[in-house]
Amino acid sequence: MIEVGGLTKRYGTFTAVRDLSFAVRPGEVLGLVGPNGAGKTTTLRCLAGIIPATAGACRIAGHDLAADPVAAKRALAFFPDEPRLFDYLTVRQHLAFVARLYGVEDHEARAEPLLVELEIADKADQLPGELSRGMKQKLAIACGLLHSPQVMFFDEPLTGLDPLGIRRMKDSIMARARAGATVVLSSHLLHLLEEVCSHVLILKRGEKIADGTLADVSARFSNGETGVSLEEIFMRATGGTES
Amino acid sequence: MNPAGGAAPSRTPRGGIIRALLYLRCMSLRNLLLSRLRRLKQPKYLVGAIVGAGYFYMMFFRRSRFDRAGAHAAAAAVVPVDLLPAVISIGAVVLLIFVALAWLVPDQRAGIAFSEAEIAFLFPAPLRRRTLIYYKLVNSQFAILFTVALLTVFTGRWSFLPGNALIHAAGWWMILATLNLHFMGSSFAVTRLMDNGITPWRRRLAVLGVIAVVAVAAAVWLGRDFRGPVPSDYANLRTMAGYVNSFLSTGPLRWLLLPARAVVAPFLASGAAAFFLALGPALLVFAAHFIWVLRSEVSFEDASIAKSEKRAARIAAVREGNWRAARGALKSRAAPFRLAPAGRPEVAFLWKNLLSTFPLFRPRTFVILALVIVAGVNWMERDAGFRGLLPVFSATASMVGAYVILLGPQLARQDLRNDLGNADILKTYPLPGWQVVLGQMLAPVAILTGLLWLVLLALALAFHPQHWAWLTPALRVTIAAVLVPLAPVICALQLLVPNAAALFFPAWVQTMRNRTERGIEMLGQRIIFVGGQMVVVILALVPAALGAFTLVFATQWLIGPVAAVALAGAGVLAILAVEVACGLWWLGRRFEQFDLSAELRP
Numbered sequence: 001m002i003e004v005g006g007l008t009k010r011y012g013t014f015t016a017v018r019d020l021s022f023a024v025r026p027g028e029v030l031g032l033v034g035p036n037g038a039g040k041t042t043t044l045r046c047l048a049g050i051i052p053a054t055a056g057a058c059r060i061a062g063h064d065l066a067a068d069p070v071a072a073k074r075a076l077a078f079f080p081d082e083p084r085l086f087d088y089l090t091v092r093q094h095l096a097f098v099a100r101l102y103g104v105e106d107h108e109a110r111a112e113p114l115l116v117e118l119e120i121a122d123k124a125d126q127l128p129g130e131l132s133r134g135m136k137q138k139l140a141i142a143c144g145l146l147h148s149p150q151v152m153f154f155d156e157p158l159t160g161l162d163p164l165g166i167r168r169m170k171d172s173i174m175a176r177a178r179a180g181a182t183v184v185l186s187s188h189l190l191h192l193l194e195e196v197c198s199h200v201l202i203l204k205r206g207e208k209i210a211d212g213t214l215a216d217v218s219a220r221f222s223n224g225e226t227g228v229s230l231e232e233i234f235m236r237a238t239g240g241t242e243s
Numbered sequence: 244m245n246p247a248g249g250a251a252p253s254r255t256p257r258g259g260i261i262r263a264l265l266y267l268r269c270m271s272l273r274n275l276l277l278s279r280l281r282r283l284k285q286p287k288y289l290v291g292a293i294v295g296a297g298y299f300y301m302m303f304f305r306r307s308r309f310d311r312a313g314a315h316a317a318a319a320a321v322v323p324v325d326l327l328p329a330v331i332s333i334g335a336v337v338l339l340i341f342v343a344l345a346w347l348v349p350d351q352r353a354g355i356a357f358s359e360a361e362i363a364f365l366f367p368a369p370l371r372r373r374t375l376i377y378y379k380l381v382n383s384q385f386a387i388l389f390t391v392a393l394l395t396v397f398t399g400r401w402s403f404l405p406g407n408a409l410i411h412a413a414g415w416w417m418i419l420a421t422l423n424l425h426f427m428g429s430s431f432a433v434t435r436l437m438d439n440g441i442t443p444w445r446r447r448l449a450v451l452g453v454i455a456v457v458a459v460a461a462a463v464w465l466g467r468d469f470r471g472p473v474p475s476d477y478a479n480l481r482t483m484a485g486y487v488n489s490f491l492s493t494g495p496l497r498w499l500l501l502p503a504r505a506v507v508a509p510f511l512a513s514g515a516a517a518f519f520l521a522l523g524p525a526l527l528v529f530a531a532h533f534i535w536v537l538r539s540e541v542s543f544e545d546a547s548i549a550k551s552e553k554r555a556a557r558i559a560a561v562r563e564g565n566w567r568a569a570r571g572a573l574k575s576r577a578a579p580f581r582l583a584p585a586g587r588p589e590v591a592f593l594w595k596n597l598l599s600t601f602p603l604f605r606p607r608t609f610v611i612l613a614l615v616i617v618a619g620v621n622w623m624e625r626d627a628g629f630r631g632l633l634p635v636f637s638a639t640a641s642m643v644g645a646y647v648i649l650l651g652p653q654l655a656r657q658d659l660r661n662d663l664g665n666a667d668i669l670k671t672y673p674l675p676g677w678q679v680v681l682g683q684m685l686a687p688v689a690i691l692t693g694l695l696w697l698v699l700l701a702l703a704l705a706f707h708p709q710h711w712a713w714l715t716p717a718l719r720v721t722i723a724a725v726l727v728p729l730a731p732v733i734c735a736l737q738l739l740v741p742n743a744a745a746l747f748f749p750a751w752v753q754t755m756r757n758r759t760e761r762g763i764e765m766l767g768q769r770i771i772f773v774g775g776q777m778v779v780v781i782l783a784l785v786p787a788a789l790g791a792f793t794l795v796f797a798t799q800w801l802i803g804p805v806a807a808v809a810l811a812g813a814g815v816l817a818i819l820a821v822e823v824a825c826g827l828w829w830l831g832r833r834f835e836q837f838d839l840s841a842e843l844r845p
Contacts, residue, residue: 050670051838069835074673084668088599090575096582100591101672105584127575 001026002047002151002182007056009042009206016042018206020056024184024199026150029177031197032186033230035238039206040186041081044153047184048078061150061182074102077144081156083136085128091115091139092124095146102147114142117172133160141172152176154185158192170196190230200230202237209237264365264378272385279764288764295767327405329484331511332491335503341422342503345429346450350443355379355427373537376427380536383423391415405513413518414510417525421506424532431539438541457495464494502528579605588674592682593689596657600686609693613700620704633705640701647694652737653773655687659745659834666837677831684742688734695730699723713804721805725812732819736783739826740776746833787818 007020017039024030032040046053047060049069058065061075089097092111099107115121118138120131128136137160144152154173158166173196177183187193193200194214201211210217214230221236222228282288355376357365365375395412398404404411436446475482491500505524512518579597582590597604623629623636662669662683669679703723707714791811799807 045667048671050667052836070673070675073671076671078667078671080667084665086595086599086665088576089595093575093578093595093598096578096584097591097595099584100582100586100594101588101674103585103588107584125575 001059001061002184003057003059004047005057007043007046007058008054009039009046009051010054016206017046017053017203020203020206020208022201022208022211024182026180026182027177028199029173029183029185029197030199030201031193032184032201032203033188033190033193033234034203034209037205038203040203041155042206043203044078044155044184044186048076048153049073050078074147075149076151076153077147077149078153079140079144079155079157081159083128083133083140085136085139087128090125090127091120091131091142094139094143098143098146104147107146110146110148111142114145118142119168134162134165137161137165137169141169145176149181151182152184154183154187156187157185158187158189166192190234194230202234204238261374261377264374265381268378268382268385283764287768291767291771292764293767294770295763295765298766298770299763326481326484327511327513328492329488331504331507332488332500334507334511335500336491338418338422338503338507339500342425342429343450343454345426346433347447349430349433355430376537380424380427380533384420387416387419387423390419405511406518410512410515410518411510413522414507414512417509417522417529418506421525421529421532424529424536428532428536428539431536431541434541435539457499460495461493461499465490576602588672589678589682589685592679593685596661596683596686597689599661600655600657600690604690604693606693609697612697616697616701617704620701623705634708637702637706640698640705644695644698644702647691647698648733648737649777650773651691651694651734652687652741652776653769655690655738656741657686657690658683658738659742663745663749670834670837675831676834677827680742680830680834681827684735684738687738688731691734691738692731695734696727699726699730715805717805718808721808721812725808725815728816729812729819732816732823733784735823736819736826737776737780739823739830740779741772743826743830743833744772744775746830746837749837783819783822787815787822790818791815 002022002024004023005021007017008015009017020039020043022030032043034040042051045051047058047065049065049072052066058072060072063072063075065072085094086097095107095111095115098104099111104110112121115124118141120135120138120142123131123135123139128139131139137157152173157169157173161169170192173183173185177198185193185196197214199211199213200217202209202217210220212220217237218228218230218233221233283292357379365378391412394415395408398411398415399408406414433443433446437443441449490496505521505528508521509518509525512521576598579594582594620633620636623632659680669683672679674682700723703719707716707719791814794811794814795804795807798810802810
């Protein structure tokens with residue numbers, strides 16, 4: 001469960017995110033959409049505890065991110081657009097490292113099925129430098145999923161994946177949501193959001209333009225038309241410009 | 244008409260190509276210099292440039308009173324004319340070793356080093372292969388001239404060298420330019436051999452065979468015509484040099500070393516006349532190499548592309564601060580110890596960061612070194628003939644200890660400095676900031692502590708000067724025992740400073756991590772950084788040192804010096820531990836607020 005109230009992030013005089021409020025319940029997948037510079041990544045980084053919010057409150061799985069960041073972070077996983085890995089740890093060593101940080105005592109029992117599911121079991125003793133971009137992404141996902149997070153943040157999760165990888169990633173996200181995880185993801189690929197997300201939040205210049213279920217947001221911007229695509233809704237909501 | 248709309252030129256004039264390539268090189272150099280000058284507008288570069296220039300001046304140009312006083316004495320110490328042939332012969336041998344290595348070491352086809360941009364623009368351009376070689380030869384002159392300038396400044400302080408700066412510069416150029424041509428020519432020849440099916444190992448065997456034949460021929464010749472050394476040959480430097488020169492000028496060795504001697508001779512010329520006399524043979528060798536290289540047309544493009552890709556990856560790794568990756572392809576390693584899934588999370592960072600460093604930094608290595616020290620000191624103490632080495636051993640250990648304390652924190656960087664790029668991921672871990680900072684610092688603390696403990700062991704065993712009666716064995720052991728727990732705390736205190744810099748001035752540290760960045764301003768920045776670290780550490784040590792002195796003076800009359808030192812040690816440990824804890828808490832708070840992307844915004 002994610003509850004966000006009045007989230008604001010400023011860099012000096014520049015406001016990246018302004019007074020953002022929303023909630024995502026377990027099993028829901030929220031898609032963050034918006035033009036470049038809308039504040040999607042900043043929002044995700046604030047929610048994952050990477051950068052402190054200037055104002056507002058965030059609760060992750062019932063823990064206040066500002067007051068009890070350690071408990072909140074224990075419940076979440078953040079997947080950046082570019083997999084951040086340690087060059088000198090093998091796949092298996094990455095999992096051992098992360099397990100110790102999260103106190104996952106049965107990590108070996110958990111890691112094996114995870115590696116098999118993500119199809120990197122045969123790469124377990126390889127370093128990131130020996131893996132393809134997609135494999136690195138999978139390793140980052142395996143590290144994030146090892147402690148069975150209740151809340152997951154994906155920043156552009158499909159960047160650099162091949163068509164098969166994209167299909168697997170979509171299936172994986174939806175499977176985790178069906179299992180009760182709360183998922184927020186940002187992407188420019190609107191057809192992905194249409195397939196995966198139950199809810200959508202449209203941002204522009206750091207402010208919320210619209211949020212709700214896909215049906216709600218469609219109804220608001222469809223002007224009575226039927227079968228309007230999310231792309232068309234996005235264009236209408238944002239006015240078709242970045243600024 | 245071509246598809247682009249204009250008439251394609253039928254042929255580019257040869258002079259035009261050369262001019263275009265020279266334009267590329269000159270403009271690149273000009274823009275590099277301009278960008279270096281422009282960035283001096285930023286205070287961090289300007290201050291760095293001033294400090295770096297000052298350091299350079301003090302090191303290489305400033306003649307101190309001591310230097311001036313010693314100059315006259317040094318003038319008398321210039322290599323005498325009768326020793327010069329021996330010096331030239333030894334220089335020729337060194338040159339020949341480099342030449343032999345050029346034929347022995349390569350195991351891949353010739354790949355002339357081009358940048359990725361040069362490959363993208365020049366390889367598809369309508370240029371002949373020979374033009375590319377010519378371009379690289381001209382291009383390499385910029386690097387050679389820069390190296391010549393540095394070496395001339397450096398060897399300018401060698402007062403024993405004959406000649407003057409101009410002769411040295413020209414001499415260095417002759418040596419480096421000829422070696423450069425030889426490396427290129429030998430790499431082409433190696434490629435041709437490989438194209439003809441001769442594997443690197445067969446070639447190496449053949450080269451070693453040639454060396455063996457020359458050695459045997461020389462031995463036979465020497466056995467017949469040359470006498471072995473007699474005690475009078477060791478009488479002084481002059482007789483030794485005379486013997487070495489006569490040895491290297493006999494039979495086949497004389498002919499073998501002839502071209503190398505010719506190349507080295509101009510550098511050691513004592514004046515203009517001698518220089519020009521030596522220049523003729525050197526230029527002949529140079530010209531022969533030049534013709535050899537230009538006539539050796541082999542296909543180097545594939546190997547050059549592979550080389551440039553590797554080079555680009557290496558530069559990218561260095562810019563990331565990843566020196567292990569920069570040395571070549573990373574290989575997975577056995578973990579330094581088994582990481583249990585439960586326990587203090589800081590240990591996971593120690594485990595991770597030890598994996599990132601040399602595999603030598605393992606507990607087993609330190610244990611073996613400790614055993615070697617114990618056995619070595621024991622052997623020196625038992626053998627009266629070697630007991631005199633103990634003070635030398637102690638002095639060496641002290642020097643190593645001083646280096647570890649002064650430079651260790653700058654060199655052991657397996658901490659936040661190397662992981663700044665992963666700050667986003669580190670911040671998602673469910674740990675308070677101080678635990679992340681402590682965990683990140685543990686690996687360098689462990690490495691430096693291990694080294695300091697070895698130094699302490701060596702000093703405790705070997706340092707017992709007889710004129711220091713007050714340094715009783717009991718006091719010596721007590722001091723060592725007090726310093727053992729202090730070592731990790733002092734290392735941690737020192738490492739707080741560069742890690743604080745990484746968190747408070749990440750842009751500065753990012754620039755310093757990028758060791759491909761060169762220039763006098765970068766040198767100055769590093770000097771400022773080391774100086775700043777020393778000042779902070781000294782300030783942090785002042786309260787502890789004052790407390791320790793007070794405790795020793797106040798209590799030694801009552802409880803004796805041994806107990807007083809132990810008590811003072813405990814006091815120092817407590818004060819430093821509190822300082823380290825405060826530092827960790829402060830840096831932890833900073834880490835929690837840290838946003839690298841915001842910090843690096845221009």
